[in-house]
Amino acid sequence: MDGVTKAGRDASRPARLPGLRRALAPLPWLAPALLLVGAVVLWPVVEMVRTSLLDISSSGTTLGGAGAANYTDLFDEPDLWPVLGRTLLWVAGVVVAATVLSLALGQLLHARFPGRRAVRWAVIVPWAASVLMTALIWRWMLDNDSGVINRVLLDLGVLDEPVNWLAHPAQALLWMMGVAVFVTLPFTSFVILAGLQSIPGDVYEAARVDGASGWTTYLRITLPLLRPSLLIGTIVNVINVFNNFPIIWSMTQGGPGHATDTTTTFTYKIAFFDKHVGESAAMAVVNFLLILMMVLLYLRAVRRPGARA
């Protein structure tokens, strides 16, 4: 591979590299990545779109083309629209809450105080711990009979009798969103902390000389300079929260009925419980288009002239 591409030399002697060879030069470096992504990520995408147009029996044999039948079946599901609405609420609620809290948390982790290192370690824990296992401990803490949350609220006199939190859709959803925020905070806070550390100190020096107050400095200097961090944090979070499966699956399985399903658990149930593989694939395609749309809208909204993202 040596000599094919010495950086900087290409430009000085373009004539010696024939066009084809030049075009193929990056291949040895990029091919493994392209191959892996192509074979394992893009194939399922194609397969999913293809499946959404097939008529597949509940035992998994392909019976032929289905035209748009899977999509019309999907849009006839009475649960579809509530599930879609709930998914948007879930993503927006979790991502916004996590971002706002992470701004505060990042600032705290950035400040100097005794024990800061230990606090940073503690904040990492939910990120390193499995989301599934974190969700399971919350489910146990919310348990109707033996859960510690009921016990604390009873002992404090807030409740008169234990509440079966996860049996009520609205309460269950709120608790699950709380857990989702809990597991999202560490990554987001660390991205923001990384952003804060990349801001050179003399910027603040200058602001102080100009007599700017703390709040003004934050709004006019810190926040704009955090833009790249907020961008990467938000995009990764939107995708992860949208696709989160373990929290809902382990805490309520989307139930009772479909009352706490998001599109992710809904897609899974249609395929593996109802055995409607084609319709499930149609749901997955819709799901994917939604993420794509949200990310593109977000990118557009934050892109301003001069922004480096």
Add this chain to the structure above:
Amino acid sequence: MNKRFRTALLAGVGWLVALFFLLPYVEMLLTALKPERELTRSPGGYLPSHWQWSNFTDVWSAAPILTNLRVSLIVAGGATALTLACALPAAYYAARNRFQGRGAFLLLVLVTQMFAPTALVIGVYREMVALNLTDTLEALILVNAAFNLPFCVWILHGSFSAVPKELEEAAFLDGAGRIGALFRVTLPVSLPGVVTAVVYTFITAWNEYIVALTVSVSDNRKPLTVAVPSFVTQYQEHWQYLFATSLIAIVPVVILFALVERYLIGGLTAGSVK
């Protein structure tokens, strides 16, 4: 505000925040140490009446945890190695050279970032059936590696771009080849990015759930994430074993994470700024 008071206040808030993040895992430990009969008591108590440390040893014979642990290790380790082997050269080349299709390549990375195995599980499942790879560890390694690749390329590309070209050119002058310069100059300097990529991939693969849930059938090919919830089913409720196993799975990863915390911040900086 007095500076001393400010520091004390920050430390106070900091310790409260730390406590908040640790509490669920403390409850996990307390539950793992309770005798089984105490778990069905209503209302439950805070501390175990009898600290049943034997839960942590009994669980190894109650379920094939050692096997599941090994599966998790092979899958996470294999996926990390494969991701790195593919992401390193691509990210490095894209950071150092302006070539035709570079923009398209980086766009592809950004777009595939949006694909999650969860969203594509039907497609992944059907692909594995077509490749005759269901119920194999290879399937889990491939899927985890591929879906983590975009984030790794992104982070590594950022780190490599942050290393001045002149450093490598100096190494060339000293007689190092391109690969030599990469290993002796660029990689050590961009260590935070590499560590971030490795840790992120390992953790994500270690914690992956839905693909393993659909693809793994045999008990001896299930990673911990899929095996652990089976302690609590409609037929049995061994919460103490569930959380004992959870802690066994979580603690090593948390230690790994805590050790590389400094690099993590550096790696995320390069990834988000460039």
